[in-house]
Every structure is written in C-alpha cells, then in structure tokens.
Amino acid sequence: MPPLTITENAPLAHYTTLGVGGPARHLVEAVSEEQALEALDRASSEGWPVFILGSGSNVLFADAGFPGLVLRIATRGIVAGDSNRLTAAAGEEWDAFVRLSVRRELAGIECLSGIPGTVGATPIQNVGAYGEEVGDTIRSVRVLDRKDGTIRDLSNPDCGFRYRSSVFCTSERERYVILAVTFELEPEGLPSVTYPDLESFFSGRAAPPSPWEVRQAVLLIRQSKGMLLDPTDPESRTAGSFFKNPVISEETLRDTEAAARRLGLLAESQGLPGFKTAAGDYKIPAAWLIERTGIKKGFSTGHVSISSRHALAIVTRPGGTAAEVLEFAQQVRGRVQSVFGIALELEPVCVGF
Ligand SMILES: Cc1cc2nc3c(=O)[nH]c(=O)nc-3n(C[C@H](O)[C@H](O)[C@H](O)COP(=O)(O)OP(=O)(O)OC[C@H]3O[C@@H](n4cnc5c(N)ncnc54)[C@H](O)[C@@H]3O)c2cc1C
Structure with a gap:
C-alpha cells in the first residue's frame, strides 16, 4: 500500500464546485479503503475532527476552513454481479457510472445522468432528478461504521431513503463512511419518463425511448438549465x-x-x-x-x-x-x-x- 500523504492547510475552495471556503488543516485523498482506514486511525489518535468529502459538489465550507482532517474518498472500481447488479467504489464518478449502466442497457438510473459527484455521496441525500432517486435502485451500501470500526452492508431499508434525505444525513449523520454502493438495475428495462420535461421531450413518439436516449435527453435539458458542470461556463x-x-x-x-x-x-x-x-x-x-x-x-x-x-x-x-x-x-x-x-x-x- 502506498504511504499515506497528508497535505497541510489544503485550500478547500479547490475541492468544491462553489469555489469558496478556507483551508483544511489536514487533507488526505484515499485511493484505497485501507488508506481511508489508516487516515481515520491517525485522526482518532491525534484527536482531529473528520469530514468525509467526495467531489465537493454539495458542500459549503466556511471561510475559516476545517480544523481537522478532510478525508477525500478517491477509491475506484466497478464490479458487475449477476446480470442486473453493479457495485461501484465510493470514489467512482457518478455520471461515468450512469453512462456505463446505460451502455449495458440497464434501466433505473438514466434520469440521474449529468449529476456531478461521486457514487459514494449519492445515498447521503438520496440523489434524485427527473423522476428517479438512487434509493429506488440501491440494493445495499457498504459502510465503515465509525462508532465501532466495523465494515458491513446496509440494506436499502436500513438507509431510510426519503426525498433528499436518508439516515446518512439525519439520524446517523457522520456515523458511516460509505465505501461502495450496489445498484440493482433492470436489464433491457423501460426507462422512466414521468417527469414533465422528459414527457414533452419525447411527446409524439410511438416507441418508448431507450435508457441511452433518456440519458441524452436529460443531458440536453440539464445543459439548457446550467445544471451540467462545464469548466468553461x-x-x-x-x-x-x-x-x-x-x-x-x-x-x-x-x-x-x-x-x-x-x-x-x-x-x-x-x-x-x-x-x-x-x-x-x-x-x-x-x-x-x-x-x-x-x-x-x-x-x-x-x-x-x-x-x-x-x-x-x-x-x-x-x-x-x-x-x-x-x-x-x-x-x-x-x-x-x-x-x-x-x-x-x-x-x-x-x-x-
Ligand atoms: C451543477 C449541479 C447539479 C446538481 N444536480 C443535482 C440533482 O439533480 N440532484 C441531486 O440530488 N443533487 C444534485 N447536485 C448536488 C450534488 O451533485 C450531489 O449531492 C452529489 O451526490 C454530491 O456528490 P459529491 O461527491 O460531490 O459529494 P460532496 O459534496 O463531497 O459531499 C456531500 C455530502 O456527502 C458526504 N459524503 C460524500 N462522500 C461520502 C462517503 N463516501 N461516505 C460518507 N459521506 C460522504 C459529505 O460528507 C457531505 O455531507 C448537483 C450539484 C451541482 C453542482
């Protein structure tokens, strides 16, 4: 395992899409679960408070920064289970994961195309858009429980998914580090076209659109609303x-x-x-x-x-x-x-x- 690199006084504005916020006293980018565990052990022995960060697309850090360890989850890897299950490491880019699922003609998350961030952050607020939420297709979430240091799988009901909410941001806030998420998708399933913007996009069409077509439509709609990240915009x-x-x-x-x-x-x-x-x-x-x-x-x-x-x-x-x-x-x-x-x-x- 490569040694842990701890950056001191890392400017958090560089790690968030809002581009504001002061420094993290310590910052680690963990590329493996072992590194994440090592960083957490170090924080606990030093008495540093910890904040878990994905891509920073849903965080506002104060100008004073964060006085402890910001642990950025940058793990990678996607594993296909049986025909309809995909498990992604928490640090995988969400939209790349959606693209892969759609390419495999798996339906269930196509409407969530173009949302920035990591796979591991999606259960936190039960990411949703255009009529779909991740809670509809998440089968289980692999977590590190910071209370007792164990790693285990939470089932979908354990996650308590609601509109823009879950146990991860309410009753169990900051208790878990999400390590991986398993989705159960529908092979050759019909994509969801229930949201008015999408219905009007496909109105007049006889055949239902494929997940790939829905993805393209969502990307176009999001672009027109400035809801796609574009470094030139x-x-x-x-x-x-x-x-x-x-x-x-x-x-x-x-x-x-x-x-x-x-x-x-x-x-x-x-x-x-x-x-x-x-x-x-x-x-x-x-x-x-x-x-x-x-x-x-x-x-x-x-x-x-x-x-x-x-x-x-x-x-x-x-x-x-x-x-x-x-x-x-x-x-x-x-x-x-x-x-x-x-x-x-x-x-x-x-x-x-
Ligand atoms: C242009 C734009 C469009 C967006 N559109 C949508 C949308 O349509 N629908 C929607 O729901 N959201 C949307 N978002 C919000 C955001 O993209 C999502 O909330 C996304 O899931 C955040 O991912 P992230 O990796 O950037 O998380 P971060 O912003 O880094 O973190 C968000 C929260 O998740 C926690 N967290 C992150 N990773 C982990 C982990 N591995 N374990 C434990 N906790 C973790 C953090 O501690 C923090 O509390 C949009 C944001 C932008 C900038």
Whole structure:
C-alpha cells in the first residue's frame, strides 16, 4: 500500500464546485479503503475532527476552513454481479457510472445522468432528478461504521431513503463512511419518463425511448438549465439547487395559496404548482416560490448570484466568500418565509458555520 500523504492547510475552495471556503488543516485523498482506514486511525489518535468529502459538489465550507482532517474518498472500481447488479467504489464518478449502466442497457438510473459527484455521496441525500432517486435502485451500501470500526452492508431499508434525505444525513449523520454502493438495475428495462420535461421531450413518439436516449435527453435539458458542470461556463461555480423543494401539508398548502392570492401572486382560479406525494403531502417547487417573491434569475449581490438559467442555483464569482454565499441564501430564504410563510431548507451541507 502506498504511504499515506497528508497535505497541510489544503485550500478547500479547490475541492468544491462553489469555489469558496478556507483551508483544511489536514487533507488526505484515499485511493484505497485501507488508506481511508489508516487516515481515520491517525485522526482518532491525534484527536482531529473528520469530514468525509467526495467531489465537493454539495458542500459549503466556511471561510475559516476545517480544523481537522478532510478525508477525500478517491477509491475506484466497478464490479458487475449477476446480470442486473453493479457495485461501484465510493470514489467512482457518478455520471461515468450512469453512462456505463446505460451502455449495458440497464434501466433505473438514466434520469440521474449529468449529476456531478461521486457514487459514494449519492445515498447521503438520496440523489434524485427527473423522476428517479438512487434509493429506488440501491440494493445495499457498504459502510465503515465509525462508532465501532466495523465494515458491513446496509440494506436499502436500513438507509431510510426519503426525498433528499436518508439516515446518512439525519439520524446517523457522520456515523458511516460509505465505501461502495450496489445498484440493482433492470436489464433491457423501460426507462422512466414521468417527469414533465422528459414527457414533452419525447411527446409524439410511438416507441418508448431507450435508457441511452433518456440519458441524452436529460443531458440536453440539464445543459439548457446550467445544471451540467462545464469548466468553461462561469455559472458552473455552483452546488446545483441550493434549496430543497418544500413538502407541506394540505393545510399549509391552502394557507399559502390564500396568502399568494391576497398578494396578487396567484389568480383566484389557480393553485400552487407541485404535486401530491404518496404520503398525502404536497411538494412545491422552491423555484416558483423564489421567483414569485420578485427574486429573478440572475439576481446578484456582491460576488454571489442566482443562476441566469436556474432559480434554485446559487453561483459564485472569483473573489466571493462562503460568508457571502450563506448570507445571500439566507436573504432568499427570508424573502420566501416572509411572503409565503414557508421556511426553505438548504440542500448543500454547510460545514464550519
Ligand atoms: C451543477 C449541479 C447539479 C446538481 N444536480 C443535482 C440533482 O439533480 N440532484 C441531486 O440530488 N443533487 C444534485 N447536485 C448536488 C450534488 O451533485 C450531489 O449531492 C452529489 O451526490 C454530491 O456528490 P459529491 O461527491 O460531490 O459529494 P460532496 O459534496 O463531497 O459531499 C456531500 C455530502 O456527502 C458526504 N459524503 C460524500 N462522500 C461520502 C462517503 N463516501 N461516505 C460518507 N459521506 C460522504 C459529505 O460528507 C457531505 O455531507 C448537483 C450539484 C451541482 C453542482
């Protein structure tokens, strides 16, 4: 095993897509599970706090940085089980994994094409888009339990997947290091085309599209919304959606509609956009709420703005700080709260605030 390299005072802005944040006191990029374990042992013997990092596409580090060890999981390897199972090491690039599955005509994650990040991070917030979530196809998650140092497999129900949530970011936050994820996909299965953008893309077609065609459609749609990372695009300094879509009760929905009508933001005949969840609640597009408060795409303060193509994405410019990003997000949140009475939840993980 190659010796562990520990970088001191590593600038975290280089390791996140938002491009802001101070230094990590210590940083290790683990290319094997053994290295990850060794780094964790070292942190524990030195008493360093630990933060596990993937590609940094959903993290906002504070300007003061992180005072302990940032352990970046950079393990590689994909193993095919029986015909429909694929297991990927946590450090594998998510979109490359989706491309491989689609090439093999396995359906189930094609709508999740183009999402940045690592495979190991996808269970954390139950990554989802265009009608699919990883929790629909994850069979098991191989984890290192930091409580007792054991390595074991968690089943799908153990992960407690919900909309943009799982045990990994709620009840068991920071307990597990995800080492690998096994997906059970559908050989020659029909891809999911339930999301309005995709339905309209394929409208008028007699034959259902293949997973590969759905992947291409999703990539085009994401590109039009600035939701594909592109180093030549200044709006790629982003963590994607900064706010989750609120899930509210029917009573709150009625109150919110009444408030919106009083303010002339909704016609008498109109209801709020969104849909009823299986649990009987309502999922409302946060982008609609934000734009109705008067915050438009491209709205900007200092080095931070709302993307010109996506009302949920906060974008930074060189010279921006993490404090500016958080302040800007709180400003947007405050406007939605005061107009609609709905508290938007931040999607990225904020560290060190
Ligand atoms: C342009 C853009 C578009 C996006 N679109 C979507 C979208 O459509 N849907 C969606 O759900 N998300 C989206 N995201 C958010 C992001 O891509 C996902 O959340 C992704 O899974 C994060 O992966 P990462 O490797 O960058 O994780 P990081 O940002 O590095 O980490 C995120 C969280 O996961 C934890 N973590 C990471 N790896 C591990 C591990 N191996 N073990 C334990 N914990 C770990 C971290 O501690 C942190 O809490 C988008 C982001 C961007 C920039």
